[in-house]
Amino acid sequence: MKKRIGSYPRVRIEGGGHAVVSQAGAVLLVETVRKAGLDQAMSTALTPWRRPRAVHDPGKVLLDVALAVALGGYCLADVGMLRAEPAVFGPVASDPTVSRLIDTLAAAGPKALHAIRAARAQAREHVWNVARNAAPDAAGQVIVDLDGVLVLAHSEKQDATATWKKTFGHHPLMAFVDHGSSGSGEPVAGLLRPCNAGSNTAADHITTAQLALAQLPKKYRRGRQTLIRTDSGGGTHEFTAWLAQRGRWLSYSVGMPITHAIHEAVLKVPPAAWTVAVEPGGEIRDGAWVAELTGDVLGGWPKGMRLIVRKERPHPGAQLRFTDADGLRLTAFATNTTGVPIAALELRHRQRARAEDRIRAARATGLRNLPLHDTAQNQIWLEIVQLALDLLAWMPMLALTGKTRGGSPAASGSASSQPPPSSSRPPAAGT
Numbered sequence: 001m002k003k004r005i006g007s008y009p010r011v012r013i014e015g016g017g018h019a020v021v022s023q024a025g026a027v028l029l030v031e032t033v034r035k036a037g038l039d040q041a042m043s044t045a046l047t048p049w050r051r052p053r054a055v056h057d058p059g060k061v062l063l064d065v066a067l068a069v070a071l072g073g074y075c076l077a078d079v080g081m082l083r084a085e086p087a088v089f090g091p092v093a094s095d096p097t098v099s100r101l102i103d104t105l106a107a108a109g110p111k112a113l114h115a116i117r118a119a120r121a122q123a124r125e126h127v128w129n130v131a132r133n134a135a136p137d138a139a140g141q142v143i144v145d146l147d148g149v150l151v152l153a154h155s156e157k158q159d160a161t162a163t164w165k166k167t168f169g170h171h172p173l174m175a176f177v178d179h180g181s182s183g184s185g186e187p188v189a190g191l192l193r194p195c196n197a198g199s200n201t202a203a204d205h206i207t208t209a210q211l212a213l214a215q216l217p218k219k220y221r222r223g224r225q226t227l228i229r230t231d232s233g234g235g236t237h238e239f240t241a242w243l244a245q246r247g248r249w250l251s252y253s254v255g256m257p258i259t260h261a262i263h264e265a266v267l268k269v270p271p272a273a274w275t276v277a278v279e280p281g282g283e284i285r286d287g288a289w290v291a292e293l294t295g296d297v298l299g300g301w302p303k304g305m306r307l308i309v310r311k312e313r314p315h316p317g318a319q320l321r322f323t324d325a326d327g328l329r330l331t332a333f334a335t336n337t338t339g340v341p342i343a344a345l346e347l348r349h350r351q352r353a354r355a356e357d358r359i360r361a362a363r364a365t366g367l368r369n370l371p372l373h374d375t376a377q378n379q380i381w382l383e384i385v386q387l388a389l390d391l392l393a394w395m396p397m398l399a400l401t402g403k404t405r406g407g408s409p410a411a412s413g414s415a416s417s418q419p420p421p422s423s424s425r426p427p428a429a430g431t
């Protein structure tokens with residue numbers, strides 16, 4: 001270990017098998033913290049909650065828990081895996097100190113949440129600037145996917161309620177920046193809700209979208225450089241109206257439920273108006289067609305909204321729905337994007353399914369359970385989970401290229417507590 005720069009010591013990786021330590025792969029995540037400036041940003045943001053003569057910095061304590069979650073932890077006590085390797089992670093707070101900090105931040109409520117989120121937004125902008133062509137905005141547009149996730153609870157935790165699936169727990173509404181097919185997802189919002197919160201609650205969608213947009217650099221708040229994408233849970237008049245009011249700088253692609261009016265309009269579409277759907281490579285999607293609906297079916301919806309429907313042969317064995325027509329599965333979405341073929345718009349909306357992969361990753365990274373009792377405490381835990389997912393998304397952006405991106409963040413080899421010669425020290429991630 002060399003003299004600490006920031007919150008964490010610098011270490012080197014070697015394959016000789018000497019001075020082996022556990023969790024050596026976490027060195028990449030620690031380097032990501034350093035390269036992103038997240039340690040300094042968190043330390044500054046949480047200064048108001050640092051007690052006089054405190055030994056541990058609140059910002060580092062929270063980051064230590066996030067690192068433990070990124071390494072597979074699912075409760076506060078799992079920070080103990082970092083405590084065992086001070087040469088890699090530096091001084092790590094005790095379990096009571098960690099618990100007291102979570103209680104303190106939970107008691108501070110929105111003020112603490114705003115501080116944590118502001119630090120994440122600051123680090124995110126820096127990471128995207130450093131990553132350049134590997135950043136999710138390299139194509140000139142940022143896509144934000146909103147989706148809900150059921151988190152089961154096995155105890156009487158605050159605000160845990162029964163679900164429509166006859167389970168029990170919470171129903172957070174999450175937002176992820178889409179990194180495309182070759183990358184992971186980057187969490188930009190997490191709104192903790194009870195399990196009886198509706199999938200199509202417009203107020204929650206608006207709040208989550210606002211939180212997500214606040215995480216993006218300000219330059220994406222003009223020129224329709226940001227796309228909000230949701231499933232049919234976002235297909236409400238209130239949410240689409242809110243999106244339409246920001247149509248000058250915000251694009252949207254929102255799933256729509258198949259209502260009776262849409263169903264009747266689909267039956268009136270002439271065969272010549274249907275266009276074949278396409279796959280990402282440009283090839284034709286077999287057994288799928290798209291068309292744009294106009295006329296009375298748009299009555300009452302925001303001006304400039306386009307309604308596009310797809311009909312497709314269901315997969316073998318799939319049960320037909322009441323809203324299907326002529327044996328074909330119907331799906332619809334609304335958008336305000338113009339000048340793009342409807343087949344390309346439908347493909348763009350269909351790729352929202354990647355959000356399901358982001359949710360599976362979140363479940364494996366601390367979101368399979370909310371470990372604390374109070375809602376305010378679990379909202380802090382949700383921010384910790386997002387910090388862990390941030391690091392797991394930023395590390396390949398900064399350190400990996402080509403086919404290696406999207407692989408496991410764990411690095412091979414072992415970590416040594418001896419500093420490397422200055423001429424052979426590996427560059428920090430992203431340089």
